[in-house]
Amino acid sequence: MKTLVYLIIGIFFGIVMYKSEAASWFRIYEMFEFGSFHMYGIIGSALAIGVIGTQIIKRRNIKALGGQDMQLNPKAMSISRYLFGGILFGLGWALAGACPGPMYVLAGAGYGSILIVILGALIGTFLYGLLRNKLPH
Amino acid sequence: MNPWPWYVSGPLIALVMFALLFVGKQFGMSSNLRTACSIGGAGKASDFFDFDWKKERWNLIVVLGAIIGGFLSANYLSDHTVDINPDVITTLESYGINSAGEAYLPTEIFGTESLSDPKILAVLLIGGFLVGFGSRYAGGCTSGHAISGLSNLQLPSLIAVIGFFIGGLIMINFIYPLIF
Numbered sequence: 521m522k523t524l525v526y527l528i529i530g531i532f533f534g535i536v537m538y539k540s541e542a543a544s545w546f547r548i549y550e551m552f553e554f555g556s557f558h559m560y561g562i563i564g565s566a567l568a569i570g571v572i573g574t575q576i577i578k579r580r581n582i583k584a585l586g587g588q589d590m591q592l593n594p595k596a597m598s599i600s601r602y603l604f605g606g607i608l609f610g611l612g613w614a615l616a617g618a619c620p621g622p623m624y625v626l627a628g629a630g631y632g633s634i635l636i637v638i639l640g641a642l643i644g645t646f647l648y649g650l651l652r653n654k655l656p657h
Numbered sequence: 658m659n660p661w662p663w664y665v666s667g668p669l670i671a672l673v674m675f676a677l678l679f680v681g682k683q684f685g686m687s688s689n690l691r692t693a694c695s696i697g698g699a700g701k702a703s704d705f706f707d708f709d710w711k712k713e714r715w716n717l718i719v720v721l722g723a724i725i726g727g728f729l730s731a732n733y734l735s736d737h738t739v740d741i742n743p744d745v746i747t748t749l750e751s752y753g754i755n756s757a758g759e760a761y762l763p764t765e766i767f768g769t770e771s772l773s774d775p776k777i778l779a780v781l782l783i784g785g786f787l788v789g790f791g792s793r794y795a796g797g798c799t800s801g802h803a804i805s806g807l808s809n810l811q812l813p814s815l816i817a818v819i820g821f822f823i824g825g826l827i828m829i830n831f832i833y834p835l836i837f
Contacts (some may be wrong), residue, residue, distance in 0.1 A: 525680055526715050530722015533673045537723070538730035540666030541737025545762045548740045549749070552822075552829040555742035558663050563803060565667025566674075570808030573675055584681040591683035591684040595796065595806060602813045605795025606802075606820015613821060614828035615780060617762070619788060619799040622721045623684040626762070628727030633767045633781055640785025642697075645690040647786075648793040649705035655794065 537625045545617030552614050600656040616640075658736045674804055682715055685790035685801035687718050689713070737761040752837035780836065787824075795820065 524555050537543040540562055549558035553613075577590055587649070614618050616637045618626060623641065626634040661669075674684040676710070691706065692713040700707035739761055742749040748755040756764045764771070771777040795817045797806060803821065806814025 522680070522715070523718055524836065525708050526682075526738045527722045527725075529673060529676050529680075530719035530724075531726040531729070532669075532722070533678075533719065533729050534723035534726015535734065536661075536666060536673065536726075539661045539734060540663070540669075541739050541761075542666065543727070543761075544739045545739045545766070546745075546749075546757055548825075549829065550741045550745045552825040553742075553745050553748065555745035560761075562667040565664055566670040566804055567667075569668050569671035569809055570674060570804060572670035573671065574810075577678070577691045577764065579664050584679055586681060588681050591681065592678070592680045592809050594809075595811045597813060599816060602795050602802075602816035602822045603823075604732055605793070606817040607824040607827075608820075609789050609790070609791030609795055609798060609817075610821035610826075611826020611828045611832075612784050612789075612791055612824075613799075614825035615832070616784025616788060617766075619686070619797075620690065620792060621723060621800055623785075623788075624686070624723040625691075625727035627726035628807070629731035629761075630728070631762055631767050632769060633725075634773070635770060636778065636781040636787070637785035640782040640787075641690050641789030641792075642693060642785075643689075643782075644786040644787075644789025645687075645793050646694050646699055646702075646706075648790045649691070649694065649699060649703040652703075652705060652794075652819030 523604065534628060536627045537622050538629060541627075543622035543625045545620065548613065548617045578649055604656065612644075658734065660735070660739070671808075674800075674808065677719075683801075684805045685716070685797055686720075686723075687789070687801065689716050690789050691793060692717060713747040731761075735761070737804070752833065754837070776836070820827060 541547045542562055547559055551555050622636055623638050677684045690711050695706040695710040749757050754763045754765050766777055802814040802817040
């Protein structure tokens, strides 16, 4: 039953990514060129609702299904990790024109070349795992 | 068949995040890459991948759903054109990318015939590499930091998102002219 819920959330997410054009290389390029409000509107409106909803959950202490706490754990503070990691991610996001969610969506949409991007992402993740003790965090 | 405007899409993304919170999970797409490495046996090479990946199976189901969602959208719900800013189209044409407005992804980069071009192959592979390395280094990607983390007012996520844009702007303004 829970599996079906995750599957439906995923299908819904995939359709939203494709139909919003957040999965389009062109929209990502246009965003970094500040050429349109579209992507900023998507992220901004998601955040406006996200911030309000998250505050309501926290203040009223709303629990997840089954009475467990919601997964709203604070992230450990650091600057170098988020800044360096973020910059590397941004370079890749603009080069491939896709971030992880849309990668899977585009694979389903039938763009075979995205599998090369996913392969690269797996190699990158693996190499991070090997090198992470040597990196500033 | 028209694309959805931002004011429909953004709230629906927030809905995805809340749906996952309500079933006791969190919205984060790049962690599936770590899980995939773990399934592939990377735990032998680094303890970073030595964890019980079966606990992350729910997120792989979400990925399976996203793949199905992409298939359904591309085949039944979209006409595949993306109506971007004409000035941006002009800039792209100066890079030899002429498929703007006619395709969902640039055929010059994502077309099957482009895979025989070593430069394009490198763009795809290195682009993916940086996304994978960077998202794990930063502890999250667009979904984990820009949506979930900022919704929870996390300063680390704000630093990460600023990093995303520094990296993206460097790529578009300084590296694109060298590549294309």
